[in-house]
Amino acid sequence: MQAIYNEIILIDQPALNILEKYFLELSNCLYYMGDKLEKLGVYDVMSKNAYKEVYNNSYLNQTDIGESKKKPTVAELTAQAENDAQYENIVSDVYSKAYRIVKNKVDAATTMLNSISKIISKRMIEMQLNSVTPSGKQILNESNSSYSKTEVYTSPYQGTGRAYVDSNGEYHVEGSYDPLADNGFGGSRYYGE
DSSP: OOHHHIISSSSSSOOOHHHHHHHHHHHHHHHHHHHHHHHHHHHHEEEEEEEEHHHHHHHHHOHHHHHHSSOOOOHHHHHHHHHHHHHHHHHHHHHHHHHHHHHHHHHHHHHHHHHHHHHHHHHHHHHHHHHOOOOOOSSSOOOGGOOOOOOEEETTEEEEEEEEOTSOEEEOOOOOOOOOOOOOOOOOOEEOO
């Protein structure tokens, strides 16, 4: 997580290959951590059951007293059973705490993975918008393209306005342009600056 912090979070616009690298590494780590978390969960449950077993056996063994001894009170039985099961109680607490710690870290890593995934998706959409004009023409080489990046639309089906990519590579739509409304029923398009 420290490497992700240094190479992604501290940098304003990290490179796409860095994002992909950490996406793959984090996905791989989460796979193995999920396996370890499951095993830790099993140990947690087993240690709780071991504690209960020792506690109950100690409690029940104290109730079997001979005729000569007086019957112990419930408080004495509980205190002795807790004392006898003290080791198992500590082991259970350690496994429980370890499980919660690892679970929190896996949850945080999953959240980070989802964030990186969203950033990658956003970047891919931006790259697609920067390389394709609203009419669907691919920009292969911006400096040698035979058309302008600005398209002006007048159509009853698409509305009126213009869609363009500015010098910073950002996609803009002005007016009531709707690229999804193009159903091939006419209207005029012309390219301009």
